[in-house]
Amino acid sequence: MALPLLSIFLFSSLTLFSLTESKLNIDYYNKTCPQFDKIIQQIVVDKQLAAPTTAAGALRLFFHDCMVGGCDASLLISSNSFSQSERDTDINLSLPGDAYDVVTRAKTALELQCPGIVSCADILAVATRDLITMVGGPFYSIRLGRKDSFESYAKDVEGHIARPNMTMDTIINMFASKNLNVQEMVALVGAHTIGFSHCSEFRKRLFKFSQTSESDPTMNPTYVQALQTLCGNNTKDMAAFNDVMTPGKFDNMYFINLQKGLGLLASDQAMIYDQRTKPFVELYAKDQDAFFKAFTHAMEKVSVYQVKLGKMGEVRRRCDIVNQLLVNPNKKIGG
Structure with a gap:
């Protein structure tokens, strides 16, 4: 029974990329930020060795982000005095700080190397993959070129992430x-x-x-x-x-x-x-x-779920705040 089940799954995975998603590219940063992979790998290794729960935390962070509005780093946005973001809903409060920290460290290093080029969404996707591999999991390719979302709504989270008591x-x-x-x-x-x-x-x-x-x-x-x-x-x-x-x-x-x-x-x-x-x-x-x-195939599929391309998003200068808020702190970012 195993072979037919796996064969059906692999066959169906061949059709998982839509025309929009095909615009993503494995080599997206080769010319604009050639040190992209090396920088993330170094940050990931250092962080995982210092905090062994980072891999599990980053995987949860990635999945919780992608399941709510797609893989757009909306979960990384902090709440402000006007509104609550996804990050502060009850189901996300248990996400460990180490997971956020590894993305922040990678973003900081990449901004020094190639400012304004690499999105937080791509950093989260690649850091998660590298961490999974580091603790014994499979390596898989990631198509790059995601943009970061402009907003984060706490009210959008419920019903999109499974809870232990659900049927x-x-x-x-x-x-x-x-x-x-x-x-x-x-x-x-x-x-x-x-x-x-x-x-x-x-x-x-x-x-x-x-x-x-x-x-x-x-x-x-x-x-x-x-x-x-x-x-x-x-x-x-x-x-x-x-x-x-x-x-x-x-x-x-x-x-x-x-x-x-x-x-x-x-x-x-x-x-x-x-x-x-x-x-x-x-x-x-x-x-x-x-x-x-x-x-591997399921993660590849999740990683391109409702990604934002072009003007649908932006490359945030900081992962925890949208660019407009850096200029106008009073702008509302969520509901």
């Missing part, structure tokens, strides 16, 4: 609205092979789960006990690795864990029981190469 129907439909099918969804959720989640995101699975069970019966009992100890004081700031076995390595262990009841989030564990997602969980648990190929 599988809701999550599948959410991904479908971004032209991502079930296989692509499962591959992308496999990003949980790195990173962590706070107790508040999975605590309901551990205590007073139902009238007949204290904890979620789909979870491994030993795993439950360890998590109950961790989260027993109802401390929201405590966190657990999404992949308890190889938390710092990008591999297929996440899918193997789901088969053993070691899925941390309810929405993740549900994928092993839903007949639409189960075949892909089993495929990726058995074949890491299949997971890497599927993840």
